[in-house]
Amino acid sequence: MRSTICIVFLCLTSALFAQHTINLTLEAPVGKGTILIAVYGSEADFDNNENAVAQGKVVVNKIGSYQTTLTDIPSGKYVIALFQDVNDNGKLDSNFLGIPKEPYAFSRSPKVKWRAPKYEEVVFDLQSSQDMKLVLKKWKKR
Secondary structure, X not given: OHHHHHHHHHHHHHHHOOEEEEEEEEEEOOOOOEEXXXXXXXXXXXXXXXXXXXXXXXXXXXOEEEEEXXXXXXXXXXXXXXXXXXXXXXXXXXXXXXXXXXXXXXXXXXXXOOOOOOHXXXXXXXXXXXXXXXXXXXXXXX
16 A cells, blocks of 8 residues: 555656656748747746746758757746847847847747737647747748
């Protein structure tokens, strides 16, 4: 009986603290710069790089596909936000209206176009390791 309780406890504990891997395939539309990646674990932290639970970067030298892996991410709800820093100045450049001048993407494509997406529009639930393909796009009118 005691060993059964211990096994159940260990299974529950390992499920609660499971670490996952996200394999990203990124499609870069511009052949230079760096793709900067941030993973946010809550709405309060969304879009604040200092509070990202994981970060990454991919150097771009051609238009096309790039692979990278984010590791040791616990189960939970997350947003992946990324942009291609074409001029390597460390920030997402925008025009006077706040519209991005550089390609960007999120873990889910937001339906809105005329404002920054809200957390709940781009959040996903991570319960196991997974593969994701994110296509970076330049903003354009529809």
